[in-house]
Amino acid sequence: MKNLVDQTEHAALIKGDHDDRARQDFAFTLRNRVTSDWMPSSRTVFDKRASAAFVRATGSAPESPRDIRAAMDADSWYRFYLSARRTSQELIWESTIPSVARALPQGGEGADLDASVLPPRYMSAIDIHCMPGGYAADRGVGDMAAGAVYDRGVYLYMSGLMGPRNDAVGALTVAYLRRHFPEFTPARILDMGCGVGHATLPYCDGFPHAEVHGCDVAPALIRYADERARSWGKAATFHQRDAEATGFPDGYFDLVTSHIVLHETSTSALSRILAESRRLLAPGGMAVHVDQPRFDGADAWGTFLQENETYYNNEPFWRKYRTIDLHAAAVSAGFDDADVTLDILTADVVTQSQNNAKLTPEAAARRRAGFSILIARAP
């Protein structure tokens, strides 16, 4: 699955010269081959070969995600696939970094920066998604390099399915809110862990009378977000703040959101972010957190596949996050049980982010593939 519409230009976007772009095009093509073709093929390897080899070696059929991992790890095609898959991820960054390193982009004068905000350990210890230097890298006043690499990389990584403005997840969530809560018209919105504002800007269009804010601990992403938003004439303000403790006053926002952020945090940070979103809500306000759904306990194959993100793509919290009961976590964070709901958002971008994993018919009957959307309201 892919979308070949080119990424929409803006003042901060760096695509590089002819060969940079050709290299990026190749990374795009290879990534899609790996996720849309080889990933589903690994199921064939399991069914036709790896499962039987596991039975011969152990005397029992592979049933748990752990069994399946042992069966697949013993297969050479699978190991070659994993190796190539890792390389395809690295080639995304290899193809985007050189043009940014040459340009050394500067900007983001409108960003609200606070150098005392330090990246938490879950962002600074490992380069998430294998992006060299990490999202929180800051190379001094005005530096936007990490934002420029990330913006281009996300487009390639998601095979264009994030849309030409990399905003599909935000747009999907805005559409969901307008459909399900047509009376809800927030005056002030905060998007937590906003990165370069991919999911933030759709709120400017969806709620044209609202004041839209985004916050992230990564200064180079915030500067880039500011430059990108202004280039498109979007009135959003970006702050260097930690979603665990934003420093905004109690009840300051009517809508607090995050998009595919929670699984990049940690067990205790997740609780603090949910509690912070509760604290920030005005009466009648709404917290909306969109991310990968919980693992389906009955779908051992799907769980095995998805856990590979932690094994092979620098996703240290992904495996654990997908076992957490978000509804219970929201209640622990101070929301009333009756005010919390979980639903599913579905789109091509979601399917791609889950590697186009084919569901067994039984698993498909039980679950709808999609992002989980946690909605928690303040009374």
Place this chain on the structure above:
Amino acid sequence: MTLPRTARGKRPAFDANPSVDRLVSIVLALASELSVLRDRLDTMEILGAQGGWLASGAVDSFIADQPTRERRELARDAYLDRVLHIMTAEIEGLQRDEDYWATVGEIETG
């Protein structure tokens, strides 16, 4: 100021023989470069046909002058940096003391 080219976090081993992983990375990087070259030739052919300046046989009879030879040598060196990057990346990893799974444990329980 430079941007790093390798990510922090231990690179997993996929094959029992580490050289297989090195070769996978090198072969795909080469495939990338060949793909770039094909796109570039395609661009040249389109531009050449549009401008009417790419005569038949012109490419085969072309002799590079000294500045061109020097420029191409620099470009090839940079090309090898990209294709053989996996070797450098491994060295960079060795130079850093990092324990990926210790950090996973720290984050899962932290």
